[in-house]
Every structure is written in structure tokens, then in C-alpha cells.
Amino acid sequence: MAPPIVILTGAGISRESGLATFRDADGIWARHRIEDVATPQAFARNPDLVQGFYNARRAQLRDPTIQPNAAHHALARLEAKWPAPVTLVTQNIDGLHARAGSRNVIAMHGELQKARCLACSAVSIWEDDITAHAACPACGAAGRLRPHVVWFGEIPLEMERIEAALDACGIFIAIGTSGQVYPAAGFVQAVRRQARCVELNLEETEGTALFHEAQHGPATQIVPAFVERMLASCG
Numbered sequence: 001m002a003p004p005i006v007i008l009t010g011a012g013i014s015r016e017s018g019l020a021t022f023r024d025a026d027g028i029w030a031r032h033r034i035e036d037v038a039t040p041q042a043f044a045r046n047p048d049l050v051q052g053f054y055n056a057r058r059a060q061l062r063d064p065t066i067q068p069n070a071a072h073h074a075l076a077r078l079e080a081k082w083p084a085p086v087t088l089v090t091q092n093i094d095g096l097h098a099r100a101g102s103r104n105v106i107a108m109h110g111e112l113q114k115a116r117c118l119a120c121s122a123v124s125i126w127e128d129d130i131t132a133h134a135a136c137p138a139c140g141a142a143g144r145l146r147p148h149v150v151w152f153g154e155i156p157l158e159m160e161r162i163e164a165a166l167d168a169c170g171i172f173i174a175i176g177t178s179g180q181v182y183p184a185a186g187f188v189q190a191v192r193r194q195a196r197c198v199e200l201n202l203e204e205t206e207g208t209a210l211f212h213e214a215q216h217g218p219a220t221q222i223v224p225a226f227v228e229r230m231l232a233s234c235g
């Protein structure tokens, strides 16, 4: 019988769609300091700077040239064809997996095209800039919206659902993530005695030795080929 699969994706899967990773030489953290833009303290200190950082990245998502790539599409195909549950846990906030057709997606670090109200906690679709006076569509409070993303020191979203999927999985596949940010970086350790663990990444990571199998190369090449092999193996 085909085992349930958990897939963990990171910024590397969207690199060939035109979105920067974080820790590569040309990555986001080479241009911005984490403590300036990706902590609750940064937002409390300088909300305009933080909103500007996320507004610019949200604007990128409105660029019609930014589209899901062959790796995103291959994972949607795997979910549609695999005869057991496939749970896609993504650290990415770009929404490209859903746009490619994946349905069972957990966006553990949030979603860039949503805003969260600090007054009423409602989460709303938000595709434009969050301005200093923007009003919450749910409660009407003005100037209380923040990006619906998970900053350092905050608890990632849907951890119970993720833990249940990890507990049940027989195959764990990490794609395009450096494995440096917890708790996602710890998933392979949590499941490696019960599940076959595969790393698909451009290059080796500090965690490569923890996986039972690793393939290195651009996601748009290695992910579709891997998915086709998986689907062929289950008939």
C-alpha cells in the first residue's frame, strides 16, 4: 500500500519562478537585517519599514511574470495521483503551490496575500499594500493590520495539523530549504525512524546526512523527475 507523504518546501522551490531565497548569496537576508524586518519587535519599533518590506514583496506577486514553475506543478500532480494522503507543508508565503493546483497545503509561515487585524484577529485576503490607515474588513478598525506572516519568535501556524501529518507519514520529502529555521528544520529528525526521508535541493545542506536519499539540482528539473518516478512506482 502507498504510504502517506509529507512534503516540506522552502524558498528554493520558488527561486526559478523569480522569487529570491533568504540565505543564498543574492538572498533577502543579504539586503535586509532579520532584526529590522522579521520580528514582532521590529514591527513595534518601525511598522512603516516592515510594511514597506512586505508591500514590496506583495507587489512582486502581482507581477504577471511570477508564476508557479514545473516543480510546483509536479507536486500538485503528485497530490492528485498518489493513492494516499499527500500533505504539503510550505514555509513559503508566496501562494504558488495553491496557484499550481495543490489543495492540501499548510502555509506554516503564513501568506503574503493576507492581512491580520491586531484588533479582532480576523484574517482577510489582502493583495495590495497595507497602508498605515488601512481598515480591517471585519471590524473596521483603522491602522491595525499586519502582514499575515510568522516572524522569528512567533509560533508557526497549524502546528497540530502538521504534527498529525508527520506522525502518519511513511515518506518525507524536503525541497528547496536550507534547514536552518526551526521547527521546520527539525521535521526530518522527528520522522526519520518511521519514514523514508528524501532531500531535493540545489546543493547539499547542513542536514543532508539526516536524509536517506538526496538529489541535488534545480527544483524545476529534479522535482518533476522525482515525482514521475514516484508515480511510476505505485502503478
Ligand code: BJW
Binding pocket: 009, 010, 011, 012, 013, 015, 016, 021, 022, 023, 024, 027, 038, 091, 092, 093, 109, 149, 150, 151, 152, 153, 154, 155, 156, 159, 175, 176, 177, 178, 179, 180, 181, 182, 183, 200, 201, 202, 203, 205, 217, 218, 219, 220
Ligand atoms: C534551490 C534552488 C533551486 C536555491 N532549486 N533548491 C536556537 C535553536 C533552535 C531554534 C531557535 C534558536 N533560536 C531561535 C530559534 C527559533 C527560530 C529559529 O529557528 N531560529 C534559527 C535561525 C536558529 N524559529 C522561530 O522563531 C520560529 N518559531 C518558533 O520556533 O516558535 C516556537 C514554537 C514552535 C513550534 C511549536 C511551539 C513553539 C518562527 C520562524 C519564522 C521564520 N520566518 C521567516 C520569515 C517570515 C516569512 C517571510 O518573510 O517570508 O520565514 S525567516 C525565513 O526563513 C522565512 C522562511 O520560510 C524560512 C526558511 O527559509 P528557507 O525556505 O529554508 O530558505 P533559505 O534561503 O534558507 O534556503 C533556500 C534553499 O533553497 C537553499 O538550501 C538553496 O540551496 C536552495 N535553492 N535555489 C532547489 N533553484
